[in-house]
Amino acid sequence: MAEISSTLLYSAFIIYLFSTLFFAMSISDKKNKDAAHTKKWGKVGFISSCIGFVSQVGYFITRWMASGHAPVSNLFEFTTFFGMMMVLAFIILYAIYRTNGLGVFAMPVALLVIAYASMFPRDISPLIPALQSDWLKIHVTTAALGEGILAISFVSGLIYLIRTVDQSVSSKKTMWLEIILYSLISVVGFIVVSLAFKGAGYQSAFEIMNDQNQPVKIVYEMPVIAGPADGKQLDDSFGPLFSTPSWMNGVNASIKLNTFIWSLLSGVILYGLLRLILRKRISAALQTKVNMNSDLLDEISYRAVAIGFPIFTLGALIFAMIWAQQAWSRFWGWDPKEVWALITFLFYAAYLHLRLSRGWHGEKSAWLCVLGFWIITFNLIAVNLVLVGLHSYA
Amino acid sequence: MMQTITCECGHSNPYGTSLCQACGKPLTQDVEVLSSMRYEGSARRSQTYNKTFVDHVWNFFSSVKVGVWLIVIILVAAAIGTIFPQETFIPPNVDPATHYESEYGTLGLIYYLLGFHNLYGSWWFIILLGMLGLSIIVASLDRGIPLYKALKQQRVTRHDQFMKNQRLFSVSKDVEMEEVKYTLESLRYKVREENGNIFAEKGRFSRWGAYVNHVGLIIFLTGAMLRFFPGMYVDDILWVREGEKASIPGTATDEGQYYLENNEFILEMYDKEEKKFNSALSSVDGEVAKNYQSNVTLYKTKPDHTVGEDPELVKVKDGEIRVNEPFKFDSFALYQTDFKLNEFYKMSFELEEKESGKKFGKLTVDLHDPKQEYDLGNGYKVKIEEYFPNFILDEQNEPSTVNNLPDNPAFVFSMYSPETPKGEKAFVGIQKNIESGENQFKMSFAGIETKDLTALTVRKDHTLWIIALGGLIFMIGVTQGLYWNYRRIWIKQNQDEVWAAAHTNKNWYGLKKDVEFLSNKTSLIPLEEKE
Numbered sequence: 035m036a037e038i039s040s041t042l043l044y045s046a047f048i049i050y051l052f053s054t055l056f057f058a059m060s061i062s063d064k065k066n067k068d069a070a071h072t073k074k075w076g077k078v079g080f081i082s083s084c085i086g087f088v089s090q091v092g093y094f095i096t097r098w099m100a101s102g103h104a105p106v107s108n109l110f111e112f113t114t115f116f117g118m119m120m121v122l123a124f125i126i127l128y129a130i131y132r133t134n135g136l137g138v139f140a141m142p143v144a145l146l147v148i149a150y151a152s153m154f155p156r157d158i159s160p161l162i163p164a165l166q167s168d169w170l171k172i173h174v175t176t177a178a179l180g181e182g183i184l185a186i187s188f189v190s191g192l193i194y195l196i197r198t199v200d201q202s203v204s205s206k207k208t209m210w211l212e213i214i215l216y217s218l219i220s221v222v223g224f225i226v227v228s229l230a231f232k233g234a235g236y237q238s239a240f241e242i243m244n245d246q247n248q249p250v251k252i253v254y255e256m257p258v259i260a261g262p263a264d265g266k267q268l269d270d271s272f273g274p275l276f277s278t279p280s281w282m283n284g285v286n287a288s289i290k291l292n293t294f295i296w297s298l299l300s301g302v303i304l305y306g307l308l309r310l311i312l313r314k315r316i317s318a319a320l321q322t323k324v325n326m327n328s329d330l331l332d333e334i335s336y337r338a339v340a341i342g343f344p345i346f347t348l349g350a351l352i353f354a355m356i357w358a359q360q361a362w363s364r365f366w367g368w369d370p371k372e373v374w375a376l377i378t379f380l381f382y383a384a385y386l387h388l389r390l391s392r393g394w395h396g397e398k399s400a401w402l403c404v405l406g407f408w409i410i411t412f413n414l415i416a417v418n419l420v421l422v423g424l425h426s427y428a
Numbered sequence: 429m430m431q432t433i434t435c436e437c438g439h440s441n442p443y444g445t446s447l448c449q450a451c452g453k454p455l456t457q458d459v460e461v462l463s464s465m466r467y468e469g470s471a472r473r474s475q476t477y478n479k480t481f482v483d484h485v486w487n488f489f490s491s492v493k494v495g496v497w498l499i500v501i502i503l504v505a506a507a508i509g510t511i512f513p514q515e516t517f518i519p520p521n522v523d524p525a526t527h528y529e530s531e532y533g534t535l536g537l538i539y540y541l542l543g544f545h546n547l548y549g550s551w552w553f554i555i556l557l558g559m560l561g562l563s564i565i566v567a568s569l570d571r572g573i574p575l576y577k578a579l580k581q582q583r584v585t586r587h588d589q590f591m592k593n594q595r596l597f598s599v600s601k602d603v604e605m606e607e608v609k610y611t612l613e614s615l616r617y618k619v620r621e622e623n624g625n626i627f628a629e630k631g632r633f634s635r636w637g638a639y640v641n642h643v644g645l646i647i648f649l650t651g652a653m654l655r656f657f658p659g660m661y662v663d664d665i666l667w668v669r670e671g672e673k674a675s676i677p678g679t680a681t682d683e684g685q686y687y688l689e690n691n692e693f694i695l696e697m698y699d700k701e702e703k704k705f706n707s708a709l710s711s712v713d714g715e716v717a718k719n720y721q722s723n724v725t726l727y728k729t730k731p732d733h734t735v736g737e738d739p740e741l742v743k744v745k746d747g748e749i750r751v752n753e754p755f756k757f758d759s760f761a762l763y764q765t766d767f768k769l770n771e772f773y774k775m776s777f778e779l780e781e782k783e784s785g786k787k788f789g790k791l792t793v794d795l796h797d798p799k800q801e802y803d804l805g806n807g808y809k810v811k812i813e814e815y816f817p818n819f820i821l822d823e824q825n826e827p828s829t830v831n832n833l834p835d836n837p838a839f840v841f842s843m844y845s846p847e848t849p850k851g852e853k854a855f856v857g858i859q860k861n862i863e864s865g866e867n868q869f870k871m872s873f874a875g876i877e878t879k880d881l882t883a884l885t886v887r888k889d890h891t892l893w894i895i896a897l898g899g900l901i902f903m904i905g906v907t908q909g910l911y912w913n914y915r916r917i918w919i920k921q922n923q924d925e926v927w928a929a930a931h932t933n934k935n936w937y938g939l940k941k942d943v944e945f946l947s948n949k950t951s952l953i954p955l956e957e958k959e
Contacts, residue, residue, distance in 0.1 A: 101704065131937070157708035160698045163720050163751035163764075333937050340910040340934070347906065352899050361752045363763035363885040364663075365895070368548045369517075370510040380503040384496050386910075390466065391492060417510075 035100040036158060043093035043114065043148075049086030050121065050145050053079050057137030061325065076134040083141060084125060090118045101158040104171035108159055112174060113151030116414065119175075119182030120144040123338070127186050131334055135326040140189045146221050153228045169357035176349025177375075181410050183342030184382065190335035191403030198328050198397060201318035211317040214404060219308070220301030224293070227300045231256045238272070240265040252286060259295050262288040332396050335403050336389060343382045350375040374413035381406055439581065442574075444476030445469060449581035452590030461593035462958075465931055468582075470574035489559075489566035498560045505556065509547035512539050561649045564642045572639040579632060584622035586918050586929070594918075594929035595936075596943060600953040603926040608919055611949045615942055617917065626919040635933065637909020641902045648898030654891045662888035665765065669773070669879045673727065673741070676886055679760060684729040686757070687741055693767055693880040694721040720764050722749045722882040726757055749884065759888050766883035772834045774877040777856070779808055779843055782870050788845065790874055795834035807846040810871070814840040819857050827855070843869045915939050917946070928952055 060075030094115070097105040105111040124140040161170075192214065199207045238254040242265040252262065261267070261274025265288075278288035305316070312319045354375065355365035366372060385402050388394040394402075432440045439450035446459045447469025454461060459469065474490040477483045488494055512532055515524050524545055528536035543550055591597065609626055612619050617628035655661045662678035668690035679686040696719040700709045709716060727741035747755040754761040776792045789804030795817065803809045814827075819838035822828040827838065838857030848868055855862040856871050863870075915932040932939040940957075947954040 155708070155711065157711065158705060159708035160702075160705040160716055160718065162717055166750075167752040169752075330937070333935075337935065337937075344903065344906045344910055348903060352903065355899070359892070360754065363754070363761070363765070363887045365892075367516075368509065368514055373506050373510050377503050377506050380499050380506070384499045384503070387492050387496050387499070392463070 035096050039093050039096035039100060040156075042089050042096060046086045046090035046093060046118075047145065047148055049082055049089060050141055050148075053082035053086060054138065054141040054145065056082055057134050057141060060134040061138060061323065072134060076132070076137075079134065079137050079141075080125075080128055083121060083128075083137065087118070087121050087125060090114075090121070094118065097158070103161050103165075104175070105158075106171060106174040106178070107161055107165055108154070110151050110154040110156050112178065113154065113414065114148055115175070116178045116181060117144045117147035117151060119178045120147060120185050121182075122179065123183040123186045123342070124189075126183070126341070127190075127334060127338060130337070131330065133326060133330065133334065135193060135324060136186075136190060136334065139193055140186060143185065143189055143218070146218065146225075149225050150221055153225060164361055167357060167361060169353060169360065173349060173353040173357050176345060176353055178349070180342050180344075180346025180349050181414070183338050184346060184378075184410060185407055187335040187338035187342065187403045188407030190331050190338060191400035193324060193326060194328055194331040194335065194400040195397070195404070196317050196320045197324050197326060197331065198400075199317065199321075201315060201321050204315075208315055208317060210401075212315055215316050216301055216305050219304050220297045223300030223304050224297035226304075227256065227296045228293075236271075237269075239268040241268055242266075252289065254289055254292060256292060256296050258292060260288055260292040328396070332399060335400060336395075339382055339385060339403070339406075343386065346382070347379055351379055370417050371413065374409070374417050378406070378409050378413060381409055437583070437587070439583075442471040442577075444471030444473075445578075446471075447578075447590065448587065449578045450583040451585060451587040452582070453587035454589055461590055462595055465594075466933070467571055467575050468578035470578040472570050472574050474570045486566060486570070489563045490570035492567065495560070495563045495567055498556065498563055502553075502556050502560060505547065505553055508544055512536060512545070514547065515545045518545075557649065561646060564645055568639050568642045572636075575635065579635065582627075584620050584627040584918075585625045586627075586920060588920075588922065588927075591918060591920055591927050591929045594931050595958050596930040596939070596955040597958065598928050598947075598953040598955045600926045600928065600951065601924060603919075603951050605919070605921075605926075607950045608946065608952060611946050612917065615945065617915070624921045626917075628917045628919075630915045631912040632914050634908055634912035635914045637905050637907070637912070639905070640908060641905025644898050644900070644902030644905055646898070647901060648895055651891045651894030651898055654894065655889075660890045662760070662886060664886040666762070666884045666886050667768075667881050668722075668724075668884070669771070669881050671879070676760070676762075678886055678888065679758075682731065684731050685739070686744075686760075687727040687729070687739070688762070688884075689725040689727065690882055691723040691725060691746075693769075693882045694719065694723070695767065695769065695880075696721075720751050720767060722764060722884065723747075724749060724755065724762075726755075749882075754887075759890065761887050763885040763887065764882070765885045768881040768883070770878040771881050772837060772876060773879040775837060776874040776876070777810075777841075777871040778874045779804060779810060779845075780870055780872045781868060783868075787872075788869075793839075795837050798839075807844075809844045811842040811844070811851070812839055813842050813853065816857075839871075841871050843867070843871065845869060913938065915942060917943065919952075926952070928955055930955055 056075050056079035060072050060079060094105060097111070106115050120140065121144050124137065124144070128136060195207075195211055195214075199205075199211055201208060232255060236255060236257065238258050240252050240254070240258075240262050241249050242252055242262045244250045251268070252265070257271070258267075258273035259275045260278045261276070263278050267274070278291050308316055354372065358367065358372075359365040385399070385406065388402070389399065431443050433443065433445055433455055434440045435448035435451060435453055435455065437448060437451040437453065439448055441449050441455065446455055446464050447453065447461065448455060449468070449470070452461070452469075454464075454469070461469075472490075474487045478487060512528065512535075518524060518527055524540060528540035528545060530536075532539065539545060547553055605624060605626065609619050609621070612626070612628040615630070617630045619626060619628045621627075664677040666674060666676060666688065668674045668688060670690050670693055673687050673689040676686040676688050695717070697715040698705060698709060698718045700706070700715070702709070723746070725746050726744040728744050729739040729741060744757065749755045749762055749764045751764050754763045756762075772795050774792050774794055776790060778790045779788045780786070781788070788806070788808045791802040791804065791810055793799075793802075793812070798812055798815050801809060801811045816827055816829040816838040817832050817834040817836075818830040819836045820828055820830050836858060838855065838860065841854050841856055842851040843854065844851045845868075852867040852869055853864045854867060854871060861870065913932050913935045915930070915938070917928065917930045920927045920929075928943075930939055930943050943955045946952060
């Protein structure tokens, strides 16, 4: 059953890849700008993303059957599910607005999320007592669906910015747009580097002192740039170039920092290569390909927030509070994950209020949607990996 | 209100109104119709009065801009609170004054000095939340009530200026009004007619969504504040040893006091051999917990019991407490929170003659309640001169105890025998035996009994239902406001022309599809969008 599950996830990934290509074809063919061409490839793209989604639902169900609990209990499972919810959110919004351009950007972002997820340990792990509750599936799935829909507002906002930011001169706006694209490219870099070093079987071991002052061995799977704060290298492999600051004391903080540095470096290389090939800013190159009505993009990104916000609130705050009351005897405890869910809530609440006033539609709104997605990913990843709290089980 | 404005249509509007409630005519020259539509050009207090102190306070808190700033400030403050762990998350036995600096350096010290280690309970954070609450109340009253009145008073026939200044507008000729009416009804609009004119509306209730969700938020915040009233909230921790009974804190009433007996504490680990989880479990050091459970029995005293007496207990019920499965009685709930395995419970010693190795009796010390003297018969006895449950050498190098928990018990014994009637002293601890002189006898270790402890959180929270109600109302309001929208279409016969205008508070895309459908099905000229 577990093998069937992996196969289904893998095929979903491939189908999403094709659906991205189909959507790209629907907007790219210059000779064939007629509506029939666009409509045909848009339809093929949409149907294939639906098929991919069904395949991923199959992964979800079979993994559930294999493990005996809803597969949303560790970072691999949750992040994969988040990607799946992004696809679902895209399907919903495509059904309303029928915009092929949205697919060209939404599907790759979902692909990145799923590929990123698969870099975490994929073993089926047992549930610790705190997670043994029906609220696990209710809370996590609803929160992920809300976040998936909010992510589409980011995608739509990003296309808006690519479409409208003036690329004839270099400005702060073009710089930030490049930074956003660079961050997405760095995720690709992370995946490439992880796969490469894992494939090569690279390892470098250190001995460090744990909290109880006992020596433990930690193993890096990439060449060590950032060594542990106070550790002894056990082999003569590369590095470290410097030590991780001692205040970064999450679980395996130095390994994570090292991986992060590798992601950024590989991102720089990939980004640089792209710039060399394109001979202009990436957002400028994309701008020539994107030909969507900016009002519609603004509308989609607002609509995504309007749909996603109540679902996010229900899943990430209300269901979370009900579960917290049951598991930890208090519905609210200012745990970092809780606080960042509140921050996400407050951020989108501010966004919805700003939409009431003039001057906040269009571009400003689009920047806000980008910032909102940054907050969501920070809560997804950094709070689990960097900050220490009740949710750092992964 | 001090004066009213009568519109040419005959409707009398409250002072401060900019668009007539009935016909929508701009009541002064400089009114821009479209931008006034958000609140129907209604008479909002904040837009009308600006003289007294109360006016200024009202106007400040009614502003959406102020509200957004408050949200943003709270957001940033909340984020700052996650940079380093809050005081509640640092180890319980460390001094925060030194902990933050030693763990996080200068930044940690600054964090501590600014009070950020207890940010969410700080006076300024509470004040910010209070200001946000006030802003929610004032802004809702300022807009909600006049908006309600304006939407209630609106008439079918609208003023020409109102019509032609809408974002979607068209002028047609020869329109079959019955057809228009029929089409609008087929789109599920509620259609009203007056003098041959049509007013169609859909989803008016969604306009109340914002106010409903704000009411929910206020109820929620009120519930959160009620916690600080006595009697509403109990939060305590109860440690009980296996096989023992303890009174449950906070449960004493005239009816009696509850007691809890810990029959057994169970700790289960996942089996590493289990096939399903094999690869995950083999990659972690140590074991992964499967279940923390306390099997308990609840007792209650008789109502007439006096404090201090050994109470007569009546069994109420048995129960099992697991993580995620609290044990409930009356308005209380007990949660599995912590445990301690193998706490020292009883320690046994034998009195032994050092040279011969001969033993003269055994004594067992209850580490929670040691006796002063143990008579071993035949003239042999042992006295406990001093007892240190959790032994430590203090700063003066004197023996002392950290607390009353027998984690590292140590004793000063006096050993008496017919040969040594004056007694011999010895200091005995774990792997320690120090004698004051050359003793003939010694206390030899003869075994230890341990017990498991369970820690349960005792909780009563009478504010929960208020908070739940607030959350429910918030969800209803936010859904009704965001998942529906208020669409209106006006059709007016103007001599031989037919004017059509449309407005929605959000989702213009949906409204445009509606009017497109309308003009396709009827002879109405498609409504055009104004820039």
